[in-house]
Structures are given as C-alpha cells and as structure tokens.
Amino acid sequence: MRSTSAPPELVGAPAIRRTLAEALRSAESHLTASGVASPRVDAELLAAHLLRTERVGLWQYLQQPVPTGFDDLVARRAERIPLQHLTGVSYFRTTELAVGPGVFSPRPETEVVAGHAIDVLRGMMRESGDDTTATLRVVDLCAGSGAIAAAITVEVPGLDVHAVERDPAAGPWLLHNARAHGFAAHLADVDGCLPELTGRVDVVVANPPYIPEGSIPRDPEVSRFDPPAALYSGPDGLEHMRIIERAAARLLRPGGHVVVEHGDLQGRLAPEVFSATDEWSDVRDNVDLAGRDRFVSARRSSV
Numbered sequence: 001m002r003s004t005s006a007p008p009e010l011v012g013a014p015a016i017r018r019t020l021a022e023a024l025r026s027a028e029s030h031l032t033a034s035g036v037a038s039p040r041v042d043a044e045l046l047a048a049h050l051l052r053t054e055r056v057g058l059w060q061y062l063q064q065p066v067p068t069g070f071d072d073l074v075a076r077r078a079e080r081i082p083l084q085h086l087t088g089v090s091y092f093r094t095t096e097l098a099v100g101p102g103v104f105s106p107r108p109e110t111e112v113v114a115g116h117a118i119d120v121l122r123g124m125m126r127e128s129g130d131d132t133t134a135t136l137r138v139v140d141l142c143a144g145s146g147a148i149a150a151a152i153t154v155e156v157p158g159l160d161v162h163a164v165e166r167d168p169a170a171g172p173w174l175l176h177n178a179r180a181h182g183f184a185a186h187l188a189d190v191d192g193c194l195p196e197l198t199g200r201v202d203v204v205v206a207n208p209p210y211i212p213e214g215s216i217p218r219d220p221e222v223s224r225f226d227p228p229a230a231l232y233s234g235p236d237g238l239e240h241m242r243i244i245e246r247a248a249a250r251l252l253r254p255g256g257h258v259v260v261e262h263g264d265l266q267g268r269l270a271p272e273v274f275s276a277t278d279e280w281s282d283v284r285d286n287v288d289l290a291g292r293d294r295f296v297s298a299r300r301s302s303v
C-alpha cells in the first residue's frame with residue numbers, strides 16, 4: 001500500500017521559497033512571452049508595489065523571499081491588464097495619480113504637452129512681474145484622471161486650475177485626484193462648459209480622443225481597457241480637435257494660449273483646424289521627445 005505521508009527527508013524541513021531575484025527573472029520571461037513591452041520594468045514595479053517601496057529600492061529585497069501575491073499580479077499583467085490598473089497608480093511628470101477601470105491611463109507623450117503649457121504659464125508669470133492681483137487661470141479639457149491639471153497645479157503654484165471631463169466612469173478618479181492635488185474638477189461636456197469663465201482663461205490645454213473611428217489600437221491594454229470614449233474621434237480622428245478649437249476660442253481671453261495633443265500622423269491636419277479661422281495667431285505644430293508630430297499650439301487673436 002502507498003503511503004500518503006510526506007517523504008521522511010522533508011518532514012520538519014523549512015518551506016523553500018524563491019528569492020525575489022529568482023521570481024523577477026521568471027516574471028520577466030513570462031511577460032516577454034506575453035508580448036508586454038517593458039517586461040523587466042513591469043515586474044520590478046509590481047514587486048515594488050507589493051513591498052511598498054520605490055523601484056530603485058528593490059535591491060535591498062533581492063535575496064528575500066518573493067512577496068506574497070507577486071505571481072498573481074504577474075499572471076494578470078501577462079493577460080495584458082494595464083500595469084496602472086494593477087498598482088492603482090500612474091506617474092505623470094512630478095505627480096502620482098489614482099487610476100483604474102473606467103479612466104484613461106495617462107501617457108508619457110502627454111508629459112511634453114503639459115510641459116509646454118507649464119512653460120507658457122511660467123513665461124506669463126515672468127511677464128506679469130510684481131502684479132500679484134493677476135491669478136492666471138488654466139482649463140484642462142477632456143481631463144480624464146486630471147493628469148495635466150495635476151501636473152500644472154503642482155509645478156506652477158498659485159494658479160486657478162480647472163479640469164473638465166464628461167464620462168461618469170472617469171468622474172470618481174478625477175474628483176479624487178482633484179482633491180489630492182488641489183484643482184477644480186467639473187463633470188461636463190467640453191461643448192458649452194464653464195460659461196462663467198468665458199473670455200477669462202489664460203491657457204487651455206487638452207489631450208482629447210484622436211484615433212479615427214474604425215482604427216483598432218494594436219496593444220490590448222489600449223483596445224480592451226482604455227474607455228472607447230477616450231480614444232475615438234470621428235472618421236478622421238479630428239472631431240474633438242474641432243470641438244476643442246471652438247471651446248478654446250470661447251474661453252480664452254485675447255492673447256491667451258491653447259495647447260492640444262494629436263496623433264503622430266495629424267501634424268498637418270490638426271493645425272489646419274486652427275489656421276482655418278482668423279480667431280488664432282502663431283499657429284504651429286510641435287514634436288514630442290521622439291521627434292514625432294504631437295501637439296498644436298496657438299494664441300487667441302487680440303482683435
């Protein structure tokens with residue numbers, strides 16, 4: 001008869017657990033095989049999340065047992081659930097944002113767009129010199145989690161910053177981040193939003209939806225987890241560019257600035273939305289850190 005008890009050499013032996021270093025190596029190959037773009041970084045960020053430490057501090061734990069829950073998180077990341085949904089955090093410039101199901105995960109290319117708006121605002125502050133009565137006002141349209149509004153609020157203290165988002169599913173994330181970072185959140189459609197600020201805004205900034213309807217994003221993290229309302233914008237992908245142009249023309253004071261992100265193939269057509277009317281001057285297109293066409297900037301005409 002076969003014995004069901006443990007082999008004698010294992011009785012009383014301590015449980016053998018993999019070290020974090022070993023677990024990271026197998027996680028990296030698992031995520032690579034699943035098509036994840038940055039497998040090692042993602043594995044490290046999941047471990048850092050469980051250990052409540054920064055990624056750079058992981059070296060202290062490499063020879064420790066792998067933290068409980070690591071394999072489960074890696075398996076879910078291998079199913080292409082976005083890293084940000086697993087950790088609940090998105091890092092954007094100098095800020096940490098709460099994100100998860102129902103809201104668009106902020107992208108690195110948008111950091112350059114926010115950076116341009118920040119540079120414009122700092123230039124305006126230098127120009128206003130000692131005039132402390134003039135609080136500059138900013139509106140982030142199509143705000144999602146409020147990433148752009150949060151970065152501007154943190155990096156240029158003393159502004160009056162507003163974020164506008166229509167999708168009720170994104171609302172709780174936006175409200176949470178607005179409270180955490182200190183900007184005003186408005187659940188509203190861009191079209192007709194903030195009538196009380198008409199002609200009183202210094203900078204309008206936006207990362208609207210801009211994928212042409214019918215195009216399918218390649219990455220499952222995008223096609224399965226970003227809300228469709230955050231992605232698609234009419235047959236040419238520029239429907240929201242037109243909506244933002246009209247809203248910015250209404251909200252901005254004469255001489256105010258608009259900054260709007262677009263797709264890397266829209267570097268000619270997106271600026272044309274602005275140059276087609278005499279409401280704007282200094283219309284130009286700008287590139288991201290990879291040198292790809294990325295955002296339009298323009299100034300509200302003074303007359």
Ligand SMILES: C[S@@+](CC[C@H](N)C(=O)[O-])C[C@H]1O[C@@H](n2cnc3c(N)ncnc32)[C@H](O)[C@@H]1O
Pocket residue numbers: 104105106107110141142143144145146147148164165166167170188189190191206207208209210229230231243
């Ligand atoms: C590409 S996401 C960008 C979110 C955020 N600005 C960022 O960069 O992370 C676009 C957002 O615009 C919102 N949106 C789309 N149409 C809108 C409209 N007409 N009014 C207000 N928000 C809108 C979507 O719900 C989505 O959250």
